[in-house]
Amino acid sequence: MTHSFRKKLSTLLATATLASVLASSVYAYDGKQVTDHTLTIAFATGWTSVDPVNNNAGIRDLSIVRSIYSSLTQTDHEGKVLPDIATEWKRSADNVWTFRLRDDVVFPNGEKLDAHNVVYNINRTLKEAEIPSNWITASISNITDVRADDDYTVSVTTEKSDLLLPQRLSGVLLVSQQFAKDHDLKKEALGTGPYDLVRFNPDSEVVLKAKASYHLGAAPYQNVRFLLASDSAAKVNGLKAGEIDAANIINPNDFSQLEASGVVVGAIPSARVMLLAVNVAQKPLDDKRVRQAISLAINRAAITKAVFRGLVEPARDQNISEVYDAYNDDLGFSEYNPEKAKQLLAEAGFPDGFTVEYLTVQNSTIANEQTAELIAAQLGEIGIKVNLSVVPRSVGAERGARRETAAGLTYSGFIDTAVVAAETLRYIGSTHGTVFTDVAEGYDQAVADARAANSEEEKVAAIKRATQLARDNQQAIYLWPLAQTFAHSKSINWPIRSDDYLLPYTITPAE
Known part of the structure; x- marks a missing residue:
């Protein structure tokens, strides 16, 4: 069986208002939220941290983190840059980007997610990374200054021109500054993303619950469980039995038996x-x-x-x-x-x-x-x-x-x-x-x-x-x-991402 490569990722280099594409958010879901089924997603290896800056399991940690925290921008499964906390952005100079923020986003502890919080988080990403070469810190290392022009406008200056700064900043996830003062962000989380952290057991499972009110609309599934399933046979059996809804890193040799059981399988580069x-x-x-x-x-x-x-x-x-x-x-x-x-x-x-x-x-x-x-x-x-x-x-x-x-x-x-x-x-x-x-x-x-x-x-x-x-x-x-092989229940729709993220809020019930 041969598969053609998907269309190349497109980059949206916006110089004007982007609010018009808000309806295209990767979070957007118009259906009724599922409350009577826990969406169970299997990972082959465990997790290290729910700190957006300091983690060591790459996409596995970040798939969890991105479900808990918001960012200025986001990217969809085709790489298109879309709004999140920022509603519009433009290059105000060759090496300066200005972002206009929503004014209605509040952390569960009452702290406003405003320009001052964004400044704190960009600086934290640049200065508090335990591994300076981590993906996010390295990607924005050309930032030389970030400032709040007013409560809901942020200007970011880079050492040289950076056409892709809005795309890069999708990786800076925004934590509560007040919460960070007296909590261990590797084990605890408080964000404004679609889900709240319920339980973090890095060697077995991570449990999330959707926010009752979320600025980009309710997540499709109220309850999500990330399950560690390092044994491939257990993962296959869980998929066949309906105990696991979605999983990646599926051996192609297992495709036939999964398909025979009614499980959807496939792969993308x-x-x-x-x-x-x-x-x-x-x-x-x-x-x-x-x-x-x-x-x-x-x-x-x-x-x-x-x-x-x-x-x-x-x-x-x-x-x-x-x-x-x-x-x-x-x-x-x-x-x-x-x-x-x-x-x-x-x-x-x-x-x-x-x-x-x-x-x-x-x-x-x-x-x-x-x-x-x-x-x-x-x-x-x-x-x-x-x-x-x-x-x-x-x-x-x-x-x-x-x-x-x-x-x-x-x-x-x-x-x-x-x-x-x-x-x-x-x-x-x-x-x-x-x-x-x-x-x-x-x-x-x-x-x-x-x-x-x-x-x-x-x-x-x-x-x-x-x-x-x-x-x-x-x-x-x-x-x-x-x-990038995957398998999932016929009861869900799962847009597979070529950037390897496995994001529960993009999974919707099948019609």
Whole structure:
């Protein structure tokens, strides 16, 4: 079975009032709220925190957090920027954006969500992140000043021009300043989003309840339960029995039995491109010829066909997928040529190969352990012995944080919270702290130029320059877009997002 890529994500770069698109909010729901059924959503791995700034489980934590908190803007499943707390925004100068806010949003403790609260939260995101390189903080790191022009108008100044600031700010989630003073935001939450936090048990479940009154309309389901289901068999059985309404990371081998039970299954290519991140502190990975040999030895077409059943295709040589608006379709696909790989190893002084550690995180993506075994076997055919390390997420995060402990090859994939190409490209450059590759001369500058571009043409040109440089230098071993597989009950409608978020307020009852 083959699937075409979805239409590329569009970016709405608004310079005028956006209130007219409020009806297109991702929150909008006109039906009757379901009160007699708890919407149960299964995740393969647990959670670390409900703090919008300090969390370490990526999309898993942020899917919860985005359900509790509001933001200035939001993005729908196609990447379109829509209002939330901000009703309109415009560029008042090349490097200044001005946002006009709603005046009717109040936290459950009575605190108004006004311009002063927004200033507090943007500054908190920039200054209080325990991991400065986290997705949201990194994305808005070019902000140099934020101020309240009046109670419901905010101006944000960036170091250089930033066409995508409204899109980036969708990742800044707004906490109550009063609540934050004497509560642990990693375990407790008070927001103005569609849901309130009822229970947070990071190793088992998270329970939410819809607000009685919400500024963008009632959430479709009053009660939501996020369930940890790390065992794939238990997840499949739960879906078949109707105990689980929706889940992702479904093995394609389970599609047939789920469909036979009346469960809806499918897949879309994620915005996340899977790759092998290379730690060049470990010789001989610092030699470009060795990195090229590794790439040439991997038969991506065979793996995507065997493991992913054609749900995704091999990626072009870049770490952004086709859903990005600046995707470089001038680049070719990685060649499979094991004989050429052997020649390059011999030229590099390793005719008999070498040994390298390959690390992947348990249950992190679909079939990642099976993929690791296939890649290890293919590298073995050119003389490279692979030591596989399949580790829990906490171990992977700890080891991957430092060059000294990172594996030689790490199966990974990167995505920006707002699906901004320049931010995703930073993950394989030297301005991001957790990838230890050999960065091509001029690459970081090209990414910086993309971030500061004053026109779409400038941005696209800079992205193409950066991706070409990374490809020529084999900064990573590009593999395939993440196969974002899903399954859900026929009783719900679930618009799958290519940014990997699993958001309960977008799920509606089927008619």
